Amino acid sequence: MAKLYFYYASMNAGKSTTLLQADFNYRERGMRTMLFTAAIDDRSGPGAIGSRIGLEAEATPFDSATDLRALVEREQRAGPVACVLIDEAQFLTEEQVDQLAGLCDECDVPVLAYGLRTDFRGQLFPGSARLLAIADALIEIKSVCTCGRKAIMNLRVDTAGRPVAEGAQTEIGGNERYVALCRRHFTAALAGTAPLSQGSCTTC
Known part of the structure; x- marks a missing residue:
């Protein structure tokens, strides 16, 4: 039977x-x-998945109104779909995660979803929360804080590199806006006891 996989990590973990x-x-x-990739994230261009090492592929953009299961079932009429891969899975709605689970359970199509677990405040994204709740397999892709510990938090910084603690949950950005840190240094940065300079953890 096909399975729903959730690969999660901090920013810039690959x-x-x-x-x-x-x-x-x-x-x-x-x-x-x-x-599929989130329409809101167009850093690699509309409908494109890009990686920091230069790999890129075309993808179907989705937003909160997209019926993912319907799109896959329509494509299946032209031939078997061996796998569905979702980038930026944190932006899925709970209903869309259930649609993906239905593809696995009722259509026997495996789904591999990749995304962040938590936002810049350490709070779960709704899509990630649903994936954590119902995915058949949870796989962590590890990243490293500059102190050498595992990075599990995503610190948002402003244009001057200062930690940001308030704001909308979704704000698209890369290395210039987010720093992957271990929990200790994430907490210290927000408390002002670990100043950051463009992603450097000065107390590590």
Whole structure:
């Protein structure tokens, strides 16, 4: 039976790279895949998944109104879909996560979802919370804080590199807006006891 997988990590841990490698593995064996990415994140261009090491692939953009299951079932009428891969899975709605689970359970199509677990305040994204609740497999992709510990938190910084503690949950950005830190240094940065300079953890 097909499974729903949730690969989660902090910022800049290589989630998109891992997704694109998985997609390549399927396609190399002549299998058709479907790739989705959040429409709100257009850093690699509209409808594109890009990684920091230069890999890129076209994808179908989704927003909160997209019926993912319907799109996959429509594509299946043209031929079997071996796997569905979701980038920026934290932006899924709870209903969309349930749609993906339905694809696994009722259509026997495996789904690989890649995304952040928590936001810049350390709070779960709704899509990630639902994935953590119902996914068949939870796989952590590890990243490293500059102190050498595992990075599990995503610190948002302003244009001067100062920690940001308030604001909208969703704000698209890369290294210039987010720093992956261990919990200790995330907490210290927000408390003002570990000043940051463009992503450097000065107390590490």
